[in-house]
Amino acid sequence: MTHQNTLPACAGLGLKPQHYRDALAADGDGLWFEVHPENYMVAGGPRLAWLDAIAEKFPLSLHGVGLSLGGPERPDPDHLARLKVLVERYQPASVSEHVAWSRLGGTYFADLLPPPPTRKTLLALAEHIAQTQDYLGRQILVENPALYLSLQGDISMVELYVEAARMAGAGLLFDLNNIYVCAQNLGGSTAEWLDAVPGDAVGEVHLAGFTRQDNANDTVLIDSHGAPISDAVWDLYARFIAAAGPKPTLIERDENIPDFDVLMGEVAQANAVLGRHAQGADDG
Numbered sequence: 001m002t003h004q005n006t007l008p009a010c011a012g013l014g015l016k017p018q019h020y021r022d023a024l025a026a027d028g029d030g031l032w033f034e035v036h037p038e039n040y041m042v043a044g045g046p047r048l049a050w051l052d053a054i055a056e057k058f059p060l061s062l063h064g065v066g067l068s069l070g071g072p073e074r075p076d077p078d079h080l081a082r083l084k085v086l087v088e089r090y091q092p093a094s095v096s097e098h099v100a101w102s103r104l105g106g107t108y109f110a111d112l113l114p115p116p117p118t119r120k121t122l123l124a125l126a127e128h129i130a131q132t133q134d135y136l137g138r139q140i141l142v143e144n145p146a147l148y149l150s151l152q153g154d155i156s157m158v159e160l161y162v163e164a165a166r167m168a169g170a171g172l173l174f175d176l177n178n179i180y181v182c183a184q185n186l187g188g189s190t191a192e193w194l195d196a197v198p199g200d201a202v203g204e205v206h207l208a209g210f211t212r213q214d215n216a217n218d219t220v221l222i223d224s225h226g227a228p229i230s231d232a233v234w235d236l237y238a239r240f241i242a243a244a245g246p247k248p249t250l251i252e253r254d255e256n257i258p259d260f261d262v263l264m265g266e267v268a269q270a271n272a273v274l275g276r277h278a279q280g281a282d283d284g
Contacts, residue, residue, distance in 0.1 A: 007032055007059055007093045007248035009278070011270035013263055014063075014252045020050045022260035024057065026030035031267070032059035032093065034250050038066050041082040049058060058164030061094040061204070061250070063173075069128045069142065071101030080135050080219070087136055094204060094248070096141035097132070097174045099125065099161050116161045117153035122167075125160065129168035131247070141173040141203045146223035147182045155184060157182075158196045171203035174247075175227070176236045181210055181221045190236055199244025207237060207270060208252035226255030229266055238273050246274040 008029030015023055023033060033054055040047055056059065064083065067075045098113035115121045133140055144161045149159070165172050177259060179193040209227030213220045229251070241247065251266045 008062060009246040009274060011249045011251060011267040011274065012059075013267055014250060014254070015054065016253075016257055017050075018257065019260045019263075020054070024053055025171070026048075026260075026264070028264075030271075031086060032248070034061035034063050034094075036065050036070055037083055037086050038061045038064065050151045052222040055090050055092075059093040060090055061096065061248075062090070063143075063250075064095070064097040064154065065112060066102065067097050067128075067132060068101045069097055069104040069132065070099050070113075070121065070125050070145075071103055071128075072124060073103065073105075075128055075132055075135075076103065080132065084136055087138070092197055094141060095136065095138060096143060096204065097129075098143045098145065099164070100145050112145065114147055114151060114178055115160070116151050116155070117155050117157045120155055121153070121161050122155065122164055125168035129164060129170050133168065133170065139169065139171055141171040143173040143175050143206065144178050144197075146175075146178040147186055156192075158193050160199060162201070165201065170186070172197060172201045173203060173204045174202045174240070175206040176240065176281060177233050178208065178223055180230070180233050181223050182234060184221045192202070194236070194240060194243070199240070199247075201249055202244060205237065205247045205249045206252055207249060207266070208222075209233075213228060213266070219241040225252045225253055229269075234269070234273075237270070241273055241277050246278045249274065 008030040012032035012034055015033040015035050042048060066079055093265055098112050101115050102112055129142060142165050174197055179190050182188060183190045208225040208231050209229050210221045211224040211226050213222050249270045251263055253263055
């Protein structure tokens with residue numbers, strides 16, 4: 001691998017087409033943008049033209065949703081090839097993917113399904129991450145999944161996540177909304193994740209909002225990215241940054257997308273947390 005992730009330890013924003021003009025006009029010290037590469041795997045056209053303009057001005061991160069690293073099959077060679085075209089075109093500051101599976105036997109699923117936390121899965125996941133990195137010629141980050149049902153296995157989900165990345169020489173993308181959703185849905189503890197995830201391996205943090213789905217007998221939190229970041233997740237973020245130090249932090253919103261300025265308010269809130277702990281590190 002020849003390229004490590006180099007995002008600034010500031011807050012960035014998931015870029016949406018309706019915000020292209022606002023994003024290009026923004027002026028924020030350390031501001032960066034993240035996109036799903038699957039939305040840009042085209043030969044040309046206005047989307048690539050806009051992304052060209054954004055990448056000229058701001059650091060860019062590619063956050064994939066389609067490699068199915070946690071599935072039983074190796075990453076799709078055609079998908080990897082299209083991803084490499086984008087990586088070579090934009091030379092992004094960061095490339096990341098999910099610890100999830102979404103493909104089996106040529107069938108693609110709309111959801112990022114969490115893999116079973118087993119040693120067999122661990123070996124396959126680490127191999128798939130390594131294959132992706134070898135093909136792209138660079139390190140990637142991998143993101144922890146959200147859970148809605150308990151999955152049986154012979155290791156924990158946090159062990160699967162951390163150990164697969166370590167074995168493959170990858171970094172971690174730590175989604176704090178996901179660990180909160182998991183804890184609320186399954187009765188677990190966010191402390192298990194905060195204690196087990198090594199801060200020095202985390203190359204990026206994701207913050208997003210959840211929605212509540214009320215059922216007959218319970219309430220399930222859905223990692224919808226369709227609401228403002230909750231106070232509970234902001235608290236988790238402050239705790240993690242206090243322990244690990246400032247990290248590149250993404251504000252995600254994929255549904256009920258508000259005006260650009262509203263999302264930039266959350267960017268400013270994350271930067272305030274990062275700034276407090278950067279100042280503390282400098283004073284120490």
